[in-house]
């Protein structure tokens with residue numbers, strides 16, 4: 001391996017320390033702590049793990065975590081009522097409704113109901129529009145974390161070729177908007193892109209967010225590129241065991257790249273750190289301290 005490892009866990013840990021200090025300052029000025037409500041519908045095992053991690057991260061940062069667990073058969077109207085209650089609760093600065101939601105619930109209707117000023121996930125159309133037009137708002141946590149990691153190894157992004165593989169509303173599109181805002185030349189590639197390996201090879205900054213285990217091979221990577229792997233895929237390893245892999249074939253890509261994120265320990269921990277940062281920012285705005 002020749003690439004430098006981008007240690008997301010370490011970057012996230014130092015950010016979280018700084019956030020904890022800033023939370024303490026906020027509490028001293030505002031006379032209250034920031035609050036984050038996390039709503040989990042159903043009992044998906046992976047979602048339960050993420051929600052637990054978020055709760056622990058909140059506690060460590062001095063943010064009050066309000067956890068709402070609802071049964072898998074919760075109706076859209078009932079979830080909507082929970083969201084409206086959280087919108088009206090002054091102790092709640094940020095609201096996160098864990099995705100995916102069960103099939104009887106229209107996720108877009110729920111996301112639209114979250115107050116844009118409490119939307120610390122940055123999924124509300126108002127915040128997507130603010131990001132697209134360069135206005136201040138909430139930026140989705142995963143792409144925001146990716147941008148931090150990219151800047152930690154390549155601070156000057158002006159004029160760089162960036163290729164984002166994946167066009168989701170929660171990662172690919174906001175990632176592209178952030179890179180464009182940093183003056184990169186941005187290509188969004190996806191499953192229908194012709195000659196995807198060739199397009200990927202143009203990238204000085206390659207972000208993989210497709211959800212296909214180890215799809216990006218070594219010969220898709222330009223020598224010297226920065227590679228950010230957003231994928232978290234659980235696959236079978238030795239009989240009876242599983243392991244986590246990204247969307248990038250790590251061994252191959254790290255022989256070619258200048259710097260690369262691992263999975264786990266790369267983008268995932270940054271997502272949670274950014275959620276804390278967005279929650280603190282929401283609290284400052286609500287308290288008139290932004």
Ligand SMILES: Nc1nc(=O)c2c([nH]1)NC[C@@H]1CN(c3ccc(C(=O)N[C@@H](CCC(=O)O)C(=O)O)cc3)C=[N+]21
Nearest residue numbers: 050096097098099100121264265266267268269271272
């Ligand atoms: N409304 C909403 N907002 C989200 O931000 C959201 C969501 N729904 N649904 C699920 C995804 C997934 N997600 C992760 C966060 C942290 C890690 C993370 O910290 N991963 C560690 C450990 C992974 C493990 O061991 O399972 C790592 O990559 O090193 C992973 C995944 C947030 N999500």
